[in-house]
Amino acid sequence: MAFPSPRPARPELPRQRVQTLQCGQGAVRAARFNADGNYCLTCGSDKTLKLWNPHKGTALRTYQGHGYEVLDAAGSFDNSQICSGGADKAVALWDVTTGQVVRKYRGHAGKVNCVQFNQESTVIVSGSIDSTVRCWDCRSRRPDPVQLLDEAKDGISSVKLSAHEILTGSVDGRVRRYDLRAGQLCSDYIGTPITSVCFSKDGQCVLAASLDSTLRLLDKDTGELLGEYTGHTSTTYRLDCVLNEQDTHVGCASEDGHVYFWDLLEGSLALSLPVGQGVVQSLAFHPRLSCLLVATQGQVTLWREDSFQPGGGDPDT
């Protein structure tokens, strides 16, 4: 007699504010979890990059070396390195422990909007408002990028990587997916400037947020529209969109100080989370937990599901 397998718990959306990090680095341009979600990085407009333990609310390290505000950052899979891009047109590779810049990649003609590591953290892919995506090699010491993806006609606002794909969202209203394995470039026309793109966890869909206050879920292979999510306001700023840890909901920052969550399948608004007064600048969802990192103004807040006990300590439990 076999026990019935426990029914999968219904995913809970983060509704409860658990931590508030006063970053003290000007406006927080981006807040990003590391690969396992135990730490986070905040990119400040005062040229610094900070490493935190958001679950405990402790600042671990400050990284100084950018010449202008830092716009995006990402951690390597082994937590040994950080890459960041800033308005000083440079992409920097940091050593986490020493806090020094290991390498600086210069070549972009404009602000670097977004940076990403590939899976093995051997390549940094950066997108800039100079409408190019550059792939930098971390292994060799060559100063020029491995490859330049200059198909976009306008600035790149978002870049995401999967195992063998580079997904870019551009202000020219197109979502481009460079498939290395197939040797193909798929360009999907959305029409309005794309602010953020991301892959779903299963790698089948692409979520694109655009400046017409709409999120669109596209089928990766065919480019067909699977869902459309509206209700938030995004007309001016580059705001992030996310999928939750189980791909059941899509979320997006809004200019009205809320974070909106929609049911992925139904498209109905599931949650409108009042975060703050100003624009929600950046958003990051924990890779495994129902845990949301929101950056507004000068602070970063961590949100958990309702059932979460703040005294639990270990975030993994």
Place this chain on the structure above:
Amino acid sequence: MAAAESSDSEEEDLVSYGSALQPLQEGERIKKPVPLQEQTVKDAKGRYQRFHGAFTGGFSAGYFNTVGTKEGWTPSAFVSSRQKRADRTTLGPEDFMDEEDLSEFGIAPKDITTTDDFASKAKDRIKEKARQIAGVIAPIPGTTAFDDLIGPSKITVGVELLRKMGWKEGQGIGPRVKRKPCRQKPDPTVKIYGCALPPGLSEGSEDEEDEYQPENVTFAPKDVMPVDLTPKENVHGLGYKGLDPSQALFGASGREHLNLFTGGSEETSNLLGDLRHSKGRKLGITGQAFGVGALEEEDDDIYATDTLSKYDTVLKDEEPGDGLYGWTAPKQYKSKKRPERDFKYIGKVLAGFSLASKSSAPVKIYPPPSLPRNYRPFHYFRPVLVAGNENCHLQKALQESTGKLESGPAHQSRHALNAAQRREQLGETELKGPAPSILEYLCEKDRERLKEVKQASEQQMKAKMESQQAANSRLQSASPEDAALKWRTLLEGQLADAGSSDFKPFAKNPEKQKRYENFVKSLKQGEKVETLERFLDPNMTEWERGREQEEFCRAAMFYRSSNSTLSSRFTRAKYEDDVDKVEVPRDQENDIDDKETAVKMKMFGKLTRDTFEWHPDKLLCKRFNVRDPYPDSSVVGLPKVKRDKYSVFNFLTVPEPTTSVTQATTKKIQESNSVNKPKKSSRWDVSDKEKEKKDSISEFISLARSKAENQQQPPVPATEQCGTGTTESLPTVVADEDKNREEESGRPPMDLFKAIFVSSSDEKSSSSEEESDEEQQPTTSERQSETTKQVDMPDSSSSNLQGTVTATTDPGISSLPASKRELDATEEFGPKLPPAFSSGTTWQQQTVVPATFPGPSRKEKHRKIRERHKTKKERKRKKEKKNKPN
């Protein structure tokens, strides 16, 4: 021996060798020979010599090949070195040897024996001669003669044996021979036929001929010199010796030696017979093999006939006299000091001729004509176009270049038709290929709707065109030159200040540049374009001239004086790039308008997707752990093709105004489009990708804007404001170019960028005081409610664009349709960053590291700019609100 003795009695001429055995006694038995196994060898002391080792023939030493005695090595008694230091004995190898080793036949004999050096041998001629010479040269001449007297006591065994057998030195070996008397003297009367005997053969017998030879006297055979049996290993001719440098170049050194000996006796020269002749010789290599040198006097040897007598027929061991044995060069020559040419010539003047007193006039040399610097040794034929030429390809090119196809099909040849036309003529049905347009995918209803819209807009367009043509009679001709004509009319009005001197569009071709300058100069003076043909190259064909004229018009049009300030910022390219070809991506994302409609209908998928072949870099594949999808290709990125610039000019023609999308187009916009049109077909436009892109964008914007205007009821004031606002900030996005063209051309572009920093409102020329007053006011509530501007780079164009755009995306005008806002957003570089701080308290309270914090002055400036923008927005919003009720 018995036989010898017996024969002795009868014949005396037997030779006996060796000593005779003792004669056997009577009755004595012959001893049995000792068998081999019983033969023993004993050493000098009677000990048995033990054979051992390899086949019992090895060397034996010591006591049974071990040590010296039966007891082994006898240790030498210890002697204190303290007392006997002086006569301390050192052991030599002899101490370890057996006594028989030291005997006569041991390995270290102690007896005095003559070594090989002192043994007498067969006399070596060369050594002998050397000794003789040494004897002569030696301080006491003739001392070596005594050496012969003191002969070596030891002679080799062979010689000793021979001597014992009666041989004497100088004799040959063998039985004695008798001399036959018949050989003595040939009878002179008897004629000898055949070859004469070589002298060498008869030589030996010459001295004997004189002697009396008794009948019964035998002679020892003549000694024979051993035949030299060294093998011939080279490929030279028989008897050839190479150039011996010591002989061929026998010069200074050799003579020096001779000079040393000149004081010597007469004998020296005799002894050194080989060298004697070289006294008179001079330095230099000569010989028949080398021909006759230019400096040699006697050249008659060249034509000397070869006779057999000159060759040796016999191998002699030594050439008499000359010492040039085997020397193949001519024997007689004289090298001389380099004589003057004249002197030499004088010596050779023929009879009846005399030497000229003065040299003849030098031959005049005409150099080849110097080529012009840029001369290229190719001749190319200029294409000559005869009127009525049936060259359909050229005609086609002409037609396409002007942007329009000639509609007269009467004289079109078969090849000039395209596939659709041929199909039409043949009455075939259309192929079902991939749908060329989005319309194919739409359902019937939508298609109908679109068609209606299109027709409406087309009619409007036509009406507009007609009115324009009526106004301008010159444009009525529907010739292929239509576009060009329009150009000219445009130019004539506007080109008064065209073609500034520092701009050289044809700098690569100086002649063309000159023509262009003349063209522009006279254009400035107000001449008509048609009359300016004289400035064009008369060598060109009509077609080329037409093209050039068009080119000039465009160049003059594009590079107006405002551009000269811009061109001063650029420098000439260091490396000449490929002039005729441009790299164009093979596939391009195109027909945005189709996609636009698809997006509107939410028909994502096939319609909105472009899929291209894309080649990732090899290294990138490696880093991503992905197999290279195109392992053989060297292409990276999108595959590109090289295309002719002219063909670019051809294939990138004007995109027709997007009538399919336009819902309602006002007349004004149509006007601007029609004015824009020829501009887009220009080749300058096309080569400049940015411009092209901008144009399409501007088109969209203008269309969208017009839409917005139509929906908004108050058309006149709103458009007025909007129009002026944009023209000031974005010159490329001008909606009504016609109106503002003249102002723009005169205005430096920096004004545009400055415009953002000066208050744009017309009625209020804002003073700084006012602004600062406004700045002082704490407008926190405003900050929260509306989006504050964040300007990162005050002097960059991006910030300007952002500024203008936010002005339009104000909440005040949020009633504008979404399409307008979208399109406006495309003008900027991208979505902006959210404001740095809105409720400044949160982070200002924090202590910040001062090193990284921007300086206060800078911050102040930023804030100022921000405030300024805010006020601007405020005003604008107010204005909008005012306008709305109307």
